[in-house]
Amino acid sequence: MNTTHTILTGDRPTGPLHLGHYVGSLRQRVSLQHQYRQFILIADLQGLTDNGSNPQKVSANILEVMADYLAAGIDPTKTMICLQSALPALAELSALYMNIVTVARVARNPTVKNEIAQKGFSRALPVGFMAYPISQAADITAFQADRIPVGDDQLPMIEQTNEIVHKMNNLTGAPVLRHCQALLSPVSRLPGIDGSAKMSKSLGNTLLLSASEQDIHRAVSAMYTDPDHLRVSDPGRVEGNVVFTYLDACHPDPHKVAQMKAHYQQGGLGDRACKDELENCLQTLLAPIRARRAQFAGESDALLALLKQGSEAARDITQQTLDAVKRGLGLPVLW
The missing domain is CATH 1.10.240.10 (Tyrosyl-Transfer RNA Synthetase)
Known part of the structure; x- marks a missing residue:
């Protein structure tokens, strides 16, 4: 396995995965796990950014997504699968990054602008949703990932992550964070079965991986x-x-x-x-x-054990990055 590059991908657990996920990224992840060090993050905190009033929708789908990963061919002995909310370093890195990113910069992100319009938030826009590009940057940098499989609609996120990396490395005076680049899939997005927009759980035009x-x-x-x-x-x-x-x-x-x-x-x-x-x-x-x-759907205890195992290992990795950033900023690392 080539350990020169580190892969990070993830999904919001707001429903089971569908064919769009498979051709857009999941199929690529199955191949990449045999070549590189790979992490997959089940992004439950990001899932709450537009489901804050319905957290059950997120919590109920964590193991559903885990089952989809394994069924599609993700091997937990080759890919570390972890849970975003189980990694406290991610939230702390997000808080640090928020101090070097302006509201105007986040508002200019075309991916965020499109999703805000699509979801019809208007003045009811949650702060967490507005700031999720910063949270994504924390996820990527915490794992020191330098290769990110994404669709072309996510390229602005990669650009913003690298801006944060550049600013933070300048502040610390050392390359504590790695720049990253996108790995575009041959099929960046799949239209919904109705022919409109892209295949999306929120639009109800999907074909699930578990489809009969x-x-x-x-x-x-x-x-x-x-x-x-x-x-x-x-x-x-x-x-x-x-x-x-x-x-x-x-x-x-x-x-x-x-x-x-x-x-x-x-x-x-x-x-x-x-x-x-x-x-x-x-x-x-x-x-x-x-x-x-x-088969996996009936083994919730085994799925949870695998997720816990991956999250425990990822906690140490992400904490090391957080400690390096804090030291670089002159903040004390007490334990």
Whole structure:
């Protein structure tokens, strides 16, 4: 294993993981764990930034997400899985970073601006949500992670993290924190099964990793194609066609997908045939994940033990970073 680079990824436990998570990052994490030192953070505190009045939604999904990780192929002997709220150094680093980041800088972050608009917060915007880019920076730097698998919509977060690293290293006079760079997935985001926006738990347009055969069939059958492709013989458009977007993201044979696209564009390939190909692909992809998840879902004590084990190890690692930052700032480290 190459220990030169350290990977950090994570998810908010606000619901079970879906196909968008898998193709956007989770599939990449399964591969990266065999090459690099990797940490995965279940970000329950970040999940509370827009669920503060409903904490049960977050707490109830922590082990659900843990089961999804294992079912998708994350190996806890190769990847350290930990819980954000179990690592007090993260909150303290966030508090330190808040003193070197202005409100105006956070407000300019396009990812934050888009999410605030999407969630319709207006003046009811929670302080925690506004500041979550700073919390993310604390997560990344606490683990000294330098490679972050993200979608392109998260690039502003990486930029802001590196600004904080630069400022803090200047203040301490030493490179106590590492700069990081994004690892973009070939599929940065997956549209929802309704064809609008991206696949999102909050929008209810997801296909869960635990989806049944019937769930997959219904989702594919309802997918948006080309509304002008009225007859099989008509030329069709693949741009904006959700079925082909999913085929690009999930099909194991890109050459076959390219042939289907050419056939569809010239006419002679029907929507039903395209959907049948996609359904077969998704059934094959999700069946083993669903089966493994069913086994893990009934083992809450074992899941909790694995999460505790990873969190205990991560606590020491993150505390070391916090102590280095505090010493660099001239703050006492009492224990």
